[in-house]
Structures are given as C-alpha cells and as structure tokens.
Amino acid sequence: MEDMRIWKDVERGQAFEIEVDGVQVVAYEGETVAAALMAAGIRTTNRTAKREEPRGVCCGIGLCYGCTMVIDGVPNTRACQTLARPGMRLETQKGLQRWEVAE
C-alpha cells in the first residue's frame, strides 16, 4: 500500500489498524482519519446525495464538510476533525445516510 507520509522532523506514535469499507488501513496515534486515508491514497470519503459525486478532504479545518464519513456508525462525521483510534470502522458515506441509533 502506498504511503504519503513525511517521515522527517517528527516521530510518530503507536501504529494500529483502522477499517475502511472492510479494508485494513494503517494509522498512527495522533493522526486524523483524513490524514490516515490520504496517506493510504484513499481520497473519496463520500458520495453526494443528489448527483452521487465523489467528495473528499477540501478545507481540512472542519468547515466545509467535504470529508464526512460514517465513522463507527455515525454519519456526517468529519474525517479531518476525528482522530483515528485502533479498530475504528469507517464507511464511505452515501448521501446523508441513515442514522442508526445505538442505545
């Protein structure tokens, strides 16, 4: 798998895996979901509701909602504002997606 990480000038923490649409992807402690996905060359985080067009990380600071995904069952979660955690499950979001309420 490709790795777009820059390894100079910083040391990363613990490596672990997250699951993206059923595929295991490596992430490091302190990384956002967006960074882990970009590092693996995964760019599409959702498809839009009407035109079903692909979207991905755009503003990178949590304002544009371009990078929303279903993260651990919660749709409309911003990949750029969510820290990756071991065992996290990500799904490419389709439209606004149904909200599964977990009790």
Next chain:
Amino acid sequence: MKDPELIVIGAGPGGIAAAVEAAKAGVTTTILDENPKPGGRIYGQFSDGFKLVNPKFLGPDYEKGKVLLAEFDTFREKIDYLQDALVFGTFENRIMTFHQAGKGHRIPFNKLIAATGAYDRPVPFPGWTLPGVLTAGGAQTLVKMQRVLPGKNILFAGTGPLQLVVANQVLDGGGKVEAILEAGEINNWLKLLKGFSRNWGLLTDGLQYIRGIRKAGVPLLRRHIILEARGDRQVEEAIIAEVDQDWRAIEKTRRALKVDTICIGYGLVPSVELKRLVGCKHRYDPDLGGWIPVRNEDMETSVPGVFAVGDGAGAAGSSVAMFEGRIAGISIARSLGHLSSEEAAKRKKPYLSDMKKIRRLRDALDRISYPRPGLFELAHDDTIICRCEELTLGDIKNAIGKGTIEMNELKRITRMGMGRCQGRMCAPAVQEIIARQTQTPAAEIEYLNQRPPTRLVPINMLASLPGEFEIRHGW
C-alpha cells in the same frame, strides 16, 4: 467563583493575546476554543502521539507561537481555558452556547471578544468539488501538522505568499510540486517585500520561500489562473491559462497539466457568523476578505461590550491579530475599572505603533492580491456553487432570473447555504454572482442572515434543552 467578566472565543494569536492582557490586569477571563490545544491554525500544536524532532520546517511562526503559548501558560491559573469547546451561537441575550464532550452549555457574558479567525476563500470553478482539490490552508494542515503529502503531483493556484509557504513545506517534505500559479504580479509584491524588509523582518521570509521554490526548479507562473479541474473520480488534470489585469483568462494560452492534486489559495474569508448573530454591524471590504465587523479603535463592534480581533475581523495575519487582541484586552480591563485610563494608554502604546507599521505593509499587499473580477467568473452554468445542496450556477441564475435579488430570499427558494457548512463555502461566491447578475455593487447585497446553531451540532444535544443545558454560574 462568579461568572467571568470576559469570555474570549478562539484561542489563536488574537484570542490568546486578548485573554493574557485582560487577565494580567485582573479581569476574570474564560477562553473557549474548538480545538484540543491552544494556538489556532497558525500556532497549532501537534496532536498527542507526534513528537517534534526538528521544528525547522515550521518556519519562524513556530518560534513566535512558542513565545505566545508560553505567555499563555504563565496565566493558566488566572484564565479559565476550555478546549474542545465548540461555540455554536446564542439563543438568549448575552448568553453564549457551546458544545463540549457531548453536552450543551450556556455561558453568560458581560464582555465578549470574538477571535474566530478566517478560512480559505472558496472559489468555485469547474471540477472544484473533485477529490484532490484542496484549499491551500487544508493542504498546509495536512503537511505541517499531520506530516502527510496531499498528493503525488501537486499544482498550487492562488495569490499572495501563503501558497509559497505551503509549496515550500511540500518540497521540504519530499513532495513534488508541478507548478505554482500566481494570479497577480509576483514582481510587484517582491518589490514591496524588499522595500519593507529593512524595517520589518517578517516578510524577508517571503523572499526565502521564493528562493526555495526556484532552487527546486518548480515553475512559478505569474499572471496565471486555474480554470478547471478534470478527472473521473478524482483530479487527473488541471486546465490553466494566463490572465489579464482583471484575472480573466487569455483563451489562446489555455493548456493542460497532468496533476493529481490542486491546492487553491486565493486569500482568506473572515469567520463572522457569531458577530453577525449578536447583531454587530458589518461592512463589505474585498481587501480584507469580504464582510467584516465595524469597530472603533478599541476593537469594539457596534454592539457595546462585544469586541472583534484578528483575521475574523479582517484577514490581516497573525501579528495584527496579536496586536488587536492586546488592545482589546487592555481596553476591556480599563472599561471594567481594572486599569486607569493612563495605565491603559501606556500599555496599549507599543502595540498601536507596531500595528501601524505592519498595517502599512498589509494594506499594500492587499492592494496587490485582493481578488480581481475574473476569479468570480470561472464557474460555468453546470458548475456546483453550493456544495452541500448541490446547486449549480445555472440554478442560482435561474432563481435570480425569476426576480430574486437578495441572498436570504435565494436561500429560501433554492436551499443555497442551508446545508452542513451553513453557507461558508458558497455565500462569498454567491455575493459576487448576484452582484454580476443584477449589476449591483457586491457591497450592497445583504449577506446571509445567521441563525443558531452556527455550527453543525448533534440534535440530541440541542433536543436536551433546557434540561441538559447548564448555566455556567459559579465555575
């Protein structure tokens, strides 16, 4: 403990400087910030897990930020600092609401400083919604704070020094930059930087960035613009062209570049939602990014007791933000009786004179790089303008053709600005679209009204009102 006398929203350079000055004078101060660590975008700190080994790639901002954050640290006991606290508006007079750790909170205020920052200007052009089109600021966050390259083959398109900074950081990280397009005249601002570098060290950095880019052999194309991003599922190609003085493309110069990433940096738009929500009067100033609050020399807005500092009150950079923050903090301390007028004037003086110096430079820079008309004419009828509701330029023109000439009416008719970003990504462009379609000066077109919540928050948190809402008395 009683309610704080002052609440500051935003812990970037402006907010921190304001909180520090206020606390220094004895004002009880609470600062709220949506991020896990203080510093804002520019002085943001690495997440836990990263260990910084060599800060050189962070440039001079890193050292400046360290000084300010250390100063903030020495006042930690006196300043109530709330991190991960997302302020989403106000439902009652002089009470702010925020979301923190899954719960809603209310915080009453006497004095308020909004230091809400700015974001990259959204520029609609064909293909701008494709994965692989990022803002320059977004790319910078990835490269600087997450140490990930945004792509393999990167094109920068924009104006002013920010994209040069980011391009350098990409190159330093081993990334490949295909080209950098500057819509304006680089020579003009090079001359300007040279003129100022004698008395202001700040932008000699700018020259270094240009040197770095030249050394790497990256073409720096002046008077060029991005016209279109093409690709099936992500960016595969960029169409670029040379532009005239008004940034309108010279058709015969159109050409394609094979790239997988396009970073867009056409300046910043101030985040004014909260200030508009509390009723501050705004004016339209394209040089400073669009709508900005009207302020007096103390940084107080038209709403008594509500102050605005930093890029959120007019994009002018981190130094101006700090000076403005300090001036606001001192002014508030004086108005609350913690400082005499003489003492306040004495404390303000160095910041006022520094600000004057840097303002002159910024003003000159702004005049060179404010967006020219061509930037607002890149979209075609089938280009998405409102990303959330998937409305095209054609949809908006259609509504205007039926008689809509006002942004709030346009919103009600088309749902423009009603999606998750709440108009942040479309409204600055729609302002200019309406201006063109109706031949009205952009400054005369009223901006989107603000309604709480100004940010996307979980409905269960809102639905729990008022039971779960706590008034933060006695914190």
